Amino acid sequence: MFQIFLMVGLLVFACFAVFSENIKRSVIYLGIFSLIMTLTYLHYNAPDVALAEAAIGVGISTIMYLVATKKFSIYDICYVNEDVEVFNDESINEIMSNVVRPLEKFLERTEGFEPQLAYTNHPIEKIMQEDNHDFYVHRKGNLTYLYGNKSDRVFQDIVANMDKVIKDIKDIRVIYMDEVGRSERDE
Template identity: 80%
Template sequence: MFQTFLLIALLVFATFSVFSDNIKRSVIYLGVFSLIMAVTYLHYNAPDVALAEAAIGVGLSTVMYLVATKKVSVYDICYVNEDVEIFNDDSITEIMNSVVRPLEKFLERTEEVEPQLAYTNHEIEKIMREDNHDMFIHRKNNLTYIYGESTDAVFQDIIANLNDVITDITDIRVIYRDEVTLDDGNA
Protein backbone atom coordinates (compact mmCIF):
# COMPACT_ATOMS: atom_id res chain seq x y z
CA MET A 1 0.00 0.00 0.00
CA PHE A 2 2.81 2.41 0.92
CA GLN A 3 4.58 1.57 -2.35
CA THR A 4 1.46 2.51 -4.31
CA PHE A 5 1.24 5.81 -2.44
CA LEU A 6 4.89 6.58 -3.24
CA LEU A 7 4.43 5.72 -6.93
CA ILE A 8 1.31 7.88 -7.27
CA ALA A 9 2.97 10.77 -5.41
CA LEU A 10 6.02 10.55 -7.71
CA LEU A 11 3.82 10.61 -10.81
CA VAL A 12 1.74 13.51 -9.49
CA PHE A 13 4.72 15.72 -8.61
CA ALA A 14 6.55 14.85 -11.84
CA THR A 15 3.45 15.88 -13.78
CA PHE A 16 3.04 19.07 -11.73
CA SER A 17 6.66 20.06 -12.35
CA VAL A 18 6.38 19.53 -16.10
CA PHE A 19 3.01 21.22 -16.64
CA SER A 20 3.32 24.13 -14.20
CA ASP A 21 3.15 27.61 -15.74
CA ASN A 22 5.44 29.08 -13.10
CA ILE A 23 9.11 28.09 -13.27
CA LYS A 24 9.74 28.60 -9.55
CA ARG A 25 6.77 26.41 -8.70
CA SER A 26 8.19 23.75 -11.06
CA VAL A 27 11.47 23.83 -9.16
CA ILE A 28 9.62 23.39 -5.86
CA TYR A 29 7.70 20.43 -7.32
CA LEU A 30 11.00 18.89 -8.43
CA GLY A 31 12.32 19.34 -4.88
CA VAL A 32 9.28 17.53 -3.48
CA PHE A 33 9.74 14.84 -6.14
CA SER A 34 13.34 14.35 -4.98
CA LEU A 35 12.19 14.18 -1.35
CA ILE A 36 9.68 11.45 -2.20
CA MET A 37 12.43 9.64 -4.12
CA ALA A 38 14.62 9.78 -1.01
CA VAL A 39 11.78 8.28 1.06
CA THR A 40 11.34 5.61 -1.62
CA TYR A 41 15.03 4.69 -1.46
CA LEU A 42 14.77 4.54 2.31
CA HIS A 43 11.72 2.27 2.03
CA TYR A 44 13.72 -0.13 -0.16
CA ASN A 45 16.57 -0.25 2.40
CA ALA A 46 19.03 1.97 0.54
CA PRO A 47 19.82 4.61 3.18
CA ASP A 48 23.05 5.71 1.52
CA VAL A 49 21.27 6.46 -1.77
CA ALA A 50 18.40 8.11 0.15
CA LEU A 51 20.85 10.36 1.96
CA ALA A 52 22.57 11.33 -1.30
CA GLU A 53 19.19 12.04 -2.97
CA ALA A 54 18.09 14.17 -0.03
CA ALA A 55 21.32 16.14 0.07
CA ILE A 56 21.80 16.63 -3.64
CA GLY A 57 18.30 16.35 -5.13
CA VAL A 58 16.34 18.14 -2.45
CA GLY A 59 18.95 20.50 -1.05
CA LEU A 60 21.63 21.47 -3.51
CA SER A 61 19.74 21.17 -6.81
CA THR A 62 16.65 22.99 -5.58
CA VAL A 63 18.67 25.87 -4.19
CA MET A 64 20.77 26.12 -7.35
CA TYR A 65 17.69 26.12 -9.61
CA LEU A 66 15.96 28.76 -7.49
CA VAL A 67 19.05 31.00 -7.60
CA ALA A 68 19.30 30.49 -11.37
CA THR A 69 15.64 31.34 -11.94
CA LYS A 70 16.03 34.49 -9.89
CA LYS A 71 18.67 35.68 -12.36
CA VAL A 72 16.41 35.16 -15.39
CA SER A 73 14.80 38.41 -16.46
CA VAL A 74 11.49 38.31 -18.28
CA TYR A 75 10.38 41.08 -20.63
CA ASP A 76 6.61 41.06 -20.87
CA ILE A 77 5.06 42.05 -24.23
CA CYS A 78 1.32 42.37 -24.77
CA TYR A 79 -0.06 42.29 -28.31
CA VAL A 80 -3.46 43.97 -28.65
CA ASN A 81 -5.70 43.74 -31.70
CA GLU A 82 -9.21 44.99 -31.02
CA ASP A 83 -10.43 44.10 -34.53
CA VAL A 84 -10.29 40.35 -33.82
CA GLU A 85 -13.44 38.87 -32.29
CA ILE A 86 -12.08 35.50 -31.19
CA PHE A 87 -8.36 35.60 -30.52
CA ASN A 88 -6.30 32.56 -31.42
CA ASP A 89 -2.86 31.82 -32.83
CA ASP A 90 -4.05 32.50 -36.40
CA SER A 91 -4.90 36.06 -35.34
CA ILE A 92 -1.26 36.93 -34.71
CA THR A 93 0.22 35.30 -37.80
CA GLU A 94 0.34 38.57 -39.75
CA ILE A 95 2.39 40.37 -37.13
CA MET A 96 4.30 37.38 -35.75
CA ASN A 97 6.93 37.11 -38.51
CA SER A 98 7.25 40.82 -39.21
CA VAL A 99 7.35 42.28 -35.68
CA VAL A 100 7.08 39.81 -32.80
CA ARG A 101 9.72 37.19 -33.79
CA PRO A 102 12.38 39.79 -34.64
CA LEU A 103 11.69 41.52 -31.30
CA GLU A 104 11.98 38.22 -29.44
CA LYS A 105 15.29 37.40 -31.13
CA PHE A 106 16.63 40.88 -30.37
CA LEU A 107 15.62 40.61 -26.71
CA GLU A 108 17.16 37.15 -26.31
CA ARG A 109 20.45 37.90 -28.07
CA THR A 110 21.14 41.54 -27.33
CA GLU A 111 19.35 42.30 -24.08
CA GLU A 112 19.68 38.79 -22.59
CA VAL A 113 16.10 38.78 -21.33
CA GLU A 114 13.42 36.18 -21.88
CA PRO A 115 10.51 37.60 -23.91
CA GLN A 116 7.04 36.61 -22.81
CA LEU A 117 4.13 37.32 -25.16
CA ALA A 118 0.49 37.74 -24.22
CA TYR A 119 -2.20 38.73 -26.67
CA THR A 120 -5.74 39.97 -26.34
CA ASN A 121 -8.57 41.69 -28.17
CA HIS A 122 -9.64 43.92 -25.27
CA GLU A 123 -9.44 47.70 -25.51
CA ILE A 124 -5.89 49.04 -25.31
CA GLU A 125 -6.85 51.70 -22.77
CA LYS A 126 -8.26 49.08 -20.40
CA ILE A 127 -5.27 46.76 -20.82
CA MET A 128 -2.76 49.56 -20.19
CA ARG A 129 -4.63 50.66 -17.06
CA GLU A 130 -5.16 47.22 -15.56
CA ASP A 131 -2.22 45.08 -16.70
CA ASN A 132 1.43 45.56 -15.94
CA HIS A 133 3.36 44.75 -19.12
CA ASP A 134 6.75 46.10 -20.13
CA MET A 135 5.72 46.81 -23.71
CA PHE A 136 2.49 46.90 -25.70
CA ILE A 137 2.11 46.25 -29.42
CA HIS A 138 -1.22 47.58 -30.66
CA ARG A 139 -2.46 46.80 -34.15
CA LYS A 140 -5.01 49.36 -35.33
CA ASN A 141 -6.11 49.56 -38.96
CA ASN A 142 -2.89 49.39 -40.99
CA LEU A 143 -0.63 50.82 -38.28
CA THR A 144 1.26 49.14 -35.47
CA TYR A 145 1.79 51.16 -32.30
CA ILE A 146 4.53 50.23 -29.87
CA TYR A 147 4.01 51.56 -26.34
CA GLY A 148 6.67 51.63 -23.64
CA GLU A 149 8.13 53.73 -20.86
CA SER A 150 10.84 56.29 -21.59
CA THR A 151 12.64 55.15 -18.42
CA ASP A 152 12.78 51.49 -19.54
CA ALA A 153 16.34 50.82 -20.75
CA VAL A 154 15.35 47.69 -22.70
CA PHE A 155 12.56 49.58 -24.49
CA GLN A 156 15.01 52.38 -25.30
CA ASP A 157 17.41 49.85 -26.84
CA ILE A 158 14.58 48.35 -28.91
CA ILE A 159 13.63 51.78 -30.25
CA ALA A 160 17.26 52.77 -30.89
CA ASN A 161 17.78 49.60 -32.95
CA LEU A 162 14.31 49.45 -34.51
CA ASN A 163 15.68 49.72 -38.06
CA ASP A 164 17.90 46.69 -37.45
CA VAL A 165 15.28 44.69 -35.55
CA ILE A 166 12.29 45.09 -37.86
CA THR A 167 12.80 45.10 -41.61
CA ASP A 168 9.88 47.39 -42.53
CA ILE A 169 9.10 50.12 -40.00
CA THR A 170 7.03 52.39 -42.23
CA ASP A 171 3.76 51.39 -40.53
CA ILE A 172 5.14 51.44 -36.98
CA ARG A 173 4.61 54.27 -34.50
CA VAL A 174 6.39 54.51 -31.13
CA ILE A 175 4.55 56.04 -28.19
CA TYR A 176 6.05 56.67 -24.76
CA ARG A 177 3.33 55.87 -22.24
CA ASP A 178 4.68 58.16 -19.54
CA GLU A 179 4.80 61.16 -21.87
CA VAL A 180 1.29 60.97 -23.41
CA THR A 181 -2.06 59.57 -22.41
CA LEU A 182 -4.33 57.63 -24.71
CA ASP A 183 -7.16 60.08 -24.09
CA ASP A 184 -5.19 62.82 -25.92
CA GLY A 185 -6.15 61.25 -29.23
CA ASN A 186 -2.55 60.32 -30.07
CA ALA A 187 -3.32 56.66 -30.53
Protein backbone atom coordinates in the same frame (compact mmCIF):
# COMPACT_ATOMS: atom_id res chain seq x y z
CA MET B 1 17.21 -0.49 -35.37
CA PHE B 2 15.81 0.61 -31.99
CA GLN B 3 19.29 1.65 -30.89
CA ILE B 4 19.72 3.87 -33.95
CA PHE B 5 16.33 5.44 -33.27
CA LEU B 6 17.34 6.17 -29.66
CA MET B 7 20.72 7.62 -30.61
CA VAL B 8 19.27 9.86 -33.32
CA GLY B 9 16.59 11.03 -30.90
CA LEU B 10 19.23 11.87 -28.30
CA LEU B 11 21.26 13.83 -30.83
CA VAL B 12 18.23 15.70 -32.16
CA PHE B 13 16.95 16.75 -28.75
CA ALA B 14 20.41 17.71 -27.55
CA CYS B 15 20.73 20.00 -30.59
CA PHE B 16 17.23 21.40 -29.94
CA ALA B 17 18.17 22.15 -26.34
CA VAL B 18 21.36 23.93 -27.36
CA PHE B 19 20.09 25.91 -30.33
CA SER B 20 16.65 26.82 -29.02
CA GLU B 21 15.81 30.52 -28.93
CA ASN B 22 13.85 30.39 -25.69
CA ILE B 23 15.28 29.21 -22.39
CA LYS B 24 12.09 27.57 -21.16
CA ARG B 25 11.83 25.56 -24.37
CA SER B 26 15.45 24.45 -23.86
CA VAL B 27 14.59 23.17 -20.41
CA ILE B 28 11.69 21.13 -21.77
CA TYR B 29 13.90 19.74 -24.56
CA LEU B 30 16.45 18.73 -21.91
CA GLY B 31 13.68 16.90 -20.08
CA ILE B 32 12.78 14.99 -23.24
CA PHE B 33 16.49 14.26 -23.77
CA SER B 34 16.67 12.74 -20.29
CA LEU B 35 13.55 10.68 -20.97
CA ILE B 36 15.14 9.16 -24.10
CA MET B 37 18.32 8.63 -22.07
CA THR B 38 16.25 6.66 -19.55
CA LEU B 39 14.88 4.51 -22.37
CA THR B 40 18.42 3.92 -23.63
CA TYR B 41 19.58 2.76 -20.21
CA LEU B 42 16.60 0.42 -20.00
CA HIS B 43 17.42 -0.93 -23.45
CA TYR B 44 20.94 -1.74 -22.29
CA ASN B 45 19.61 -3.58 -19.19
CA ALA B 46 20.48 -1.01 -16.55
CA PRO B 47 17.16 -0.35 -14.78
CA ASP B 48 18.78 1.09 -11.65
CA VAL B 49 20.63 3.76 -13.60
CA ALA B 50 17.49 4.38 -15.66
CA LEU B 51 15.52 5.07 -12.50
CA ALA B 52 18.17 7.47 -11.24
CA GLU B 53 18.24 9.26 -14.60
CA ALA B 54 14.44 9.54 -14.64
CA ALA B 55 14.34 10.92 -11.09
CA ILE B 56 17.19 13.39 -11.54
CA GLY B 57 17.09 14.34 -15.23
CA VAL B 58 13.36 14.56 -15.74
CA GLY B 59 12.25 15.38 -12.22
CA ILE B 60 14.56 17.42 -10.12
CA SER B 61 16.71 19.23 -12.69
CA THR B 62 13.72 20.31 -14.79
CA ILE B 63 12.02 21.81 -11.75
CA MET B 64 15.26 23.45 -10.65
CA TYR B 65 15.83 25.02 -14.08
CA LEU B 66 12.22 26.21 -14.25
CA VAL B 67 12.51 27.88 -10.85
CA ALA B 68 15.82 29.43 -11.93
CA THR B 69 14.26 30.86 -15.11
CA LYS B 70 11.44 32.23 -12.97
CA LYS B 71 14.04 34.26 -11.11
CA PHE B 72 15.62 35.36 -14.39
CA SER B 73 14.74 38.84 -15.63
CA ILE B 74 11.70 38.87 -17.86
CA TYR B 75 10.57 41.56 -20.28
CA ASP B 76 6.81 41.62 -20.42
CA ILE B 77 5.32 42.38 -23.83
CA CYS B 78 1.66 42.73 -24.70
CA TYR B 79 0.48 42.50 -28.30
CA VAL B 80 -2.85 44.17 -28.88
CA ASN B 81 -4.88 43.88 -32.06
CA GLU B 82 -8.45 45.03 -31.71
CA ASP B 83 -9.39 44.13 -35.29
CA VAL B 84 -9.07 40.40 -34.71
CA GLU B 85 -12.29 38.69 -33.68
CA VAL B 86 -10.80 35.74 -31.80
CA PHE B 87 -7.08 35.41 -31.10
CA ASN B 88 -6.22 31.89 -32.20
CA ASP B 89 -3.08 30.17 -33.45
CA GLU B 90 -3.56 31.40 -37.02
CA SER B 91 -3.50 35.04 -36.10
CA ILE B 92 -0.40 34.48 -33.96
CA ASN B 93 1.30 32.65 -36.83
CA GLU B 94 0.64 35.64 -39.09
CA ILE B 95 2.78 37.92 -36.93
CA MET B 96 5.26 35.20 -35.94
CA SER B 97 7.86 35.89 -38.63
CA ASN B 98 7.72 39.67 -38.81
CA VAL B 99 7.10 40.72 -35.18
CA VAL B 100 7.39 37.96 -32.60
CA ARG B 101 10.54 36.10 -33.61
CA PRO B 102 12.71 39.18 -34.36
CA LEU B 103 11.59 40.78 -31.11
CA GLU B 104 12.40 37.65 -29.09
CA LYS B 105 15.76 37.30 -30.81
CA PHE B 106 16.66 40.94 -30.25
CA LEU B 107 15.75 40.84 -26.56
CA GLU B 108 17.69 37.63 -25.94
CA ARG B 109 20.80 38.37 -27.95
CA THR B 110 21.41 42.03 -27.20
CA GLU B 111 19.54 42.81 -23.99
CA GLY B 112 19.80 39.57 -22.06
CA PHE B 113 16.13 39.55 -21.15
CA GLU B 114 13.72 36.67 -21.43
CA PRO B 115 10.75 37.82 -23.50
CA GLN B 116 7.27 36.93 -22.43
CA LEU B 117 4.45 37.72 -24.81
CA ALA B 118 0.75 38.05 -24.24
CA TYR B 119 -1.78 38.42 -27.07
CA THR B 120 -5.12 40.07 -26.76
CA ASN B 121 -7.91 41.78 -28.70
CA HIS B 122 -9.28 43.82 -25.84
CA PRO B 123 -9.19 47.62 -26.16
CA ILE B 124 -5.80 49.01 -25.18
CA GLU B 125 -7.08 51.52 -22.61
CA LYS B 126 -8.64 48.74 -20.59
CA ILE B 127 -5.44 46.65 -20.66
CA MET B 128 -3.28 49.57 -19.62
CA GLN B 129 -5.51 50.21 -16.64
CA GLU B 130 -5.78 46.59 -15.55
CA ASP B 131 -2.37 45.08 -16.31
CA ASN B 132 1.12 46.48 -16.05
CA HIS B 133 3.24 45.37 -19.00
CA ASP B 134 6.64 46.77 -19.94
CA PHE B 135 5.93 47.18 -23.62
CA TYR B 136 2.80 47.31 -25.76
CA VAL B 137 2.47 46.69 -29.49
CA HIS B 138 -0.86 48.07 -30.61
CA ARG B 139 -2.13 47.55 -34.17
CA LYS B 140 -5.08 49.41 -35.52
CA GLY B 141 -5.76 49.17 -39.23
CA ASN B 142 -2.54 49.98 -41.05
CA LEU B 143 -1.01 51.84 -38.13
CA THR B 144 1.19 50.32 -35.44
CA TYR B 145 1.72 52.02 -32.12
CA LEU B 146 4.51 51.15 -29.70
CA TYR B 147 3.90 52.07 -26.08
CA GLY B 148 6.66 52.16 -23.51
CA ASN B 149 8.39 54.25 -20.88
CA LYS B 150 11.10 56.72 -21.78
CA SER B 151 13.06 55.80 -18.66
CA ASP B 152 13.11 52.16 -19.81
CA ARG B 153 16.52 51.42 -21.36
CA VAL B 154 15.29 48.33 -23.20
CA PHE B 155 12.42 50.25 -24.79
CA GLN B 156 14.87 52.91 -25.95
CA ASP B 157 16.99 50.24 -27.59
CA ILE B 158 13.98 48.69 -29.29
CA VAL B 159 12.99 52.09 -30.72
CA ALA B 160 16.56 52.72 -31.90
CA ASN B 161 16.78 49.36 -33.68
CA MET B 162 13.25 49.39 -35.00
CA ASP B 163 14.17 48.17 -38.50
CA LYS B 164 15.72 45.02 -37.02
CA VAL B 165 13.01 44.36 -34.48
CA ILE B 166 9.83 44.80 -36.44
CA LYS B 167 10.00 43.88 -40.09
CA ASP B 168 7.66 44.65 -43.01
CA ILE B 169 5.73 47.30 -41.12
CA LYS B 170 6.21 50.82 -42.36
CA ASP B 171 3.84 52.99 -40.34
CA ILE B 172 5.03 52.93 -36.75
CA ARG B 173 4.27 55.54 -34.09
CA VAL B 174 6.16 55.52 -30.82
CA ILE B 175 4.40 56.79 -27.73
CA TYR B 176 6.23 57.37 -24.48
CA MET B 177 3.73 56.66 -21.76
CA ASP B 178 5.42 58.63 -19.02
CA GLU B 179 5.72 61.75 -21.20
CA VAL B 180 2.20 61.63 -22.47
CA GLY B 181 0.01 62.51 -19.54
CA ARG B 182 -2.97 60.60 -18.39
CA SER B 183 -5.36 63.21 -19.81
CA GLU B 184 -4.06 62.77 -23.35
CA ARG B 185 -4.13 59.04 -23.16
CA ASP B 186 -7.76 59.04 -22.17
CA GLU B 187 -8.80 60.84 -25.34
